[in-house]
Amino acid sequence: MPRDGRPARLRLQQAAIDLYERHGFDQVTIAEIAARAGVTERTFYRHFADKREVLFDGETGLRDILVAAIAEAPATLEPLPTLLRSFRAAVPLLEGNRRLSEPLRRIVAVTPALRERQQAKTAGIIEALATALRDRGVSAPTAALAAQIGMAAFSHAAAAWWADPGQDFGMLLGDSFEDLSTLTAPLAAAPESGARLS
Amino acid sequence: MPRDGRPARLRLQQAAIDLYERHGFDQVTIAEIAARAGVTERTFYRHFADKREVLFDGETGLRDILVAAIAEAPATLEPLPTLLRSFRAAVPLLEGNRRLSEPLRRIVAVTPALRERQQAKTAGIIEALATALRDRGVSAPTAALAAQIGMAAFSHAAAAWWADPGQDFGMLLGDSFEDLSTLTAPLAAAPESGARLS
DNA sequence: AGACGTAGTGACAGAGACTGTCACTACCAC
């Protein structure tokens, strides 16, 4: 029985963000969040697994877009170009959520427990990317490695984008993947054994 | 006042590993661990920040070796070759700890809360690698990207090493870094803008 | 209209993680 028009879930998220930002994650209790949302503590746990999860609801949307884009890519495309393509498909989502993401980023940045959860979320996306690549016939180890590298390049581009709102994310992504090539170029100098990718 | 020869800290670690492995992380209470180590619950928290931390004591050793090796590398060496060099310096440590690490890996693998903590530890090492690269004059964004890629290659090699105990870790590392080159090679096909690394 | 299923919620009890604080003991340096 919602006390106002918005569903309880949304009210809880908004209350949590407000309180976390104002007093710090550690100083806020679930009881306070629930009271502000007009529900009981128990109801909070019906919507979110724990105190951190309330901030990471949007991550699944990004993951789903990326996985779908990988599945739709031309079958002959190599792993990293496939990932670059999928990241480009997610740009509109990120640009649309930018305003909402700003306060979240601030809160997460200063709270170790939340950074830990965010890293876990990123690891989950990497795992999903690897699975999507395996479905295209890429071997498991190569898919895992490519997914990690691709996500690293994506984060690299995202960092630049957050730092300078004026830049075009799509172009930053292209630059990031070029940086991968630049970084790995010196490795060719000292080969040690035969190639082995599959 | 230790009840036996070994310091309480070691007894707590051993008790935690034993109980976590036997009954599962979630089913074990701090009181049980403390009782088995012959101390009180309060003493557990004097040695370890929380219930998970007791399993991740060795990670700092790996980090310190890697950072030291980076600092000692020739100043002209590129970022990724520098990282490869530092990972090679850590091989003896990993080979020496292999027997102890096996049960830890089993426990962590099946417990989401512990995997989360392990990801945080890995992120901490990546951060330390990036800092060490910056100290050599590598720009902050490039250092962060290189550290992530390097750690991905390291994990790639470690996964193969854990899967097949017979392999030489040093050679697997070389193969992993070659795989980086192989993966990024197709990116050169569609350049979009000028190079920008610093 | 009335029976029924389902989703969302309140209320209560409880286990267990983690913290703050004070007092005590062992040990080392001087």
Next chain:
DNA sequence: GTGGTAGTGACAGTCTCTGTCACTACGTCT
């Protein structure tokens, strides 16, 4: 033997998270 330091016990307390039962709102079917 005096004082400092590290390690510990004991106790109280807060807060997170879970299990359970009952209740309401709402749509569906008959």
